[in-house]
Each structure stands twice: as structure tokens, then as C-alpha cells.
Amino acid sequence: MDRCLYCNQSLEHGATLIELLINHDVLCPMCRHELIRNKKKFIINNIPVDACYIYNDFFSSLLVQYKDCMDEALKSVFLFNHRMIFHVKYWGYTLVPMPSSKDKIKDRGFNHVLGMFEWCKNEKYCCLEKTSNQKQVTSTSIQRQKMIGNIRCTKDVKHIKKILLVDDVCTTGSTLKGALEALSSFEGKIKIFVIATHPLNLKKVVR
Structure with a gap:
């Protein structure tokens, strides 16, 4: 069974x-x-953000089990019921995952964000890199704001027409803002998709 x-x-x-x-x-x-579905969009730097779930205790425990306890088998659970809609909505977009530190990827043995989208047929392009290993969960609000300048683009993106920035959770949005800053010279279309969002972000709702 x-x-x-x-x-x-x-x-x-x-x-x-x-x-x-x-x-x-x-x-x-x-x-x-236990996973609370989210039906609203919110805004980061004037870009609407799609999120499947609202970040709660259960989602947190599921994510910890996956990426911190290195239970790689859980990679398929997060978007299992969203795959068909995702393929239709983001057809033709190149997925650009938010960067993890090299040390974290080495410790886990896998890139947890890429793992969550392994089923997706869209092209994936890892072109963003963190210049600091500061953890958001242990950062003050001032330190989180500084993180916006701690992401850089390490590869050419001129050949890409449409980018979909993807991440596991959006808390303050500082990582995504840093990614947008790093891609400021990109002339194509950019959308943002996260698997879960902190409830406070939904105060900036797009109707």
C-alpha cells in the first residue's frame, strides 16, 4: 500500500x-x-507574485524535513497538485532559482529549490549567486535590507526572453528584491513565483 x-x-x-x-x-x-492554499497575489517592486501556499507551521516543518534534514524524497510534495496549471501559465519562461550558499548545497548534496521544480520541463538557468552567507532567519531587519545588494548575476542572460524567478518561501522579499536588482539590465519579461508566502506579504495584494 x-x-x-x-x-x-x-x-x-x-x-x-x-x-x-x-x-x-x-x-x-x-x-x-494542513497546507493552506493561497489565492491572492502580492507585489514586489511592482511585479505581481504568485504563491501556492500561506507559510504556516506545517509548511515550515515540511520544508525543514526536506532541506535541513535532507529528506530529498519530499521534493515532489510541494507542487504535486499545481504542475498542470504551472506548465500552462509559465510556458516559455526560463526558471531562475533563488541562490543558496555553496556551503549549504555541498552539505545537503542537492539544490533544494531546483529539486522542487525537477518535474518542470521549462529551461532552468542558475545565474544568481549570493555574495554573503548571512541567514535570513537570524538577520535583523536592517541586515535583511542589506541582503538586497548581496546577490549578483554571474552569467549572460541576453539570450533569455522571459524569466520566472522561483523560490521556496518569501518572507520579507529581500532575496527577490536582490535578484531583481542583479537582473536590472535584463530587457525581457520577469515574473515571480514562490511556493509559500508569509501572511504579512498579502497586505500588498493585487486585486
Whole structure:
């Protein structure tokens, strides 16, 4: 019997009759229901941002288990139910992931953001690099603002027509602002997609 990739319960655990008939998820319904879907866009530097979920305790624990406990099998759970819509909405965009420090990637043995989008057929282009290893979770608001200038573009992007910046979580938006600054000379179209957003960001909602 197939089991939930997070709680290891049966995929039928907590399922309704309809879910039993149509469910093809990798999370059981009990875990999937803990993820709070987001239906609103918010703005960073005048660019609307799409986010699948609202960042909550369950999403945090899922993310920690994936990237800090190096449970790479969880990479498919975050966007499992969004893949078809994602392919249609962002067809033709080149995915540019937010950078992790080289030390973190070396410790984990994988790039956690790229892993979340491994299923996606869009071209992926890792052209951004952090110039500082300062963690956002341990940074003050002033330090986070300084992080905006701590990202640089290390590759030519002239051949790209449309960029989709992707990240796991948007908290203050400083990393994404830094990426936009690093790509300020890019003349094509840029969109932003994050898997989860802090609820405070939804105060800057696009109707």
C-alpha cells in the first residue's frame, strides 16, 4: 500500500469517499489539508507574485524535513497538485532559482529549490549567486535590507526572453528584491513565483 511521503500513513488516511476515488497524491489528505492554499497575489517592486501556499507551521516543518534534514524524497510534495496549471501559465519562461550558499548545497548534496521544480520541463538557468552567507532567519531587519545588494548575476542572460524567478518561501522579499536588482539590465519579461508566502506579504495584494 502506498504511503504518505511525510507522515508515512496510508494515502487513504483521512480521505473522503471522493478523495478515495480520485486521489493520486503523494501526501495523505490529512497532511495535504494542513497546507493552506493561497489565492491572492502580492507585489514586489511592482511585479505581481504568485504563491501556492500561506507559510504556516506545517509548511515550515515540511520544508525543514526536506532541506535541513535532507529528506530529498519530499521534493515532489510541494507542487504535486499545481504542475498542470504551472506548465500552462509559465510556458516559455526560463526558471531562475533563488541562490543558496555553496556551503549549504555541498552539505545537503542537492539544490533544494531546483529539486522542487525537477518535474518542470521549462529551461532552468542558475545565474544568481549570493555574495554573503548571512541567514535570513537570524538577520535583523536592517541586515535583511542589506541582503538586497548581496546577490549578483554571474552569467549572460541576453539570450533569455522571459524569466520566472522561483523560490521556496518569501518572507520579507529581500532575496527577490536582490535578484531583481542583479537582473536590472535584463530587457525581457520577469515574473515571480514562490511556493509559500508569509501572511504579512498579502497586505500588498493585487486585486
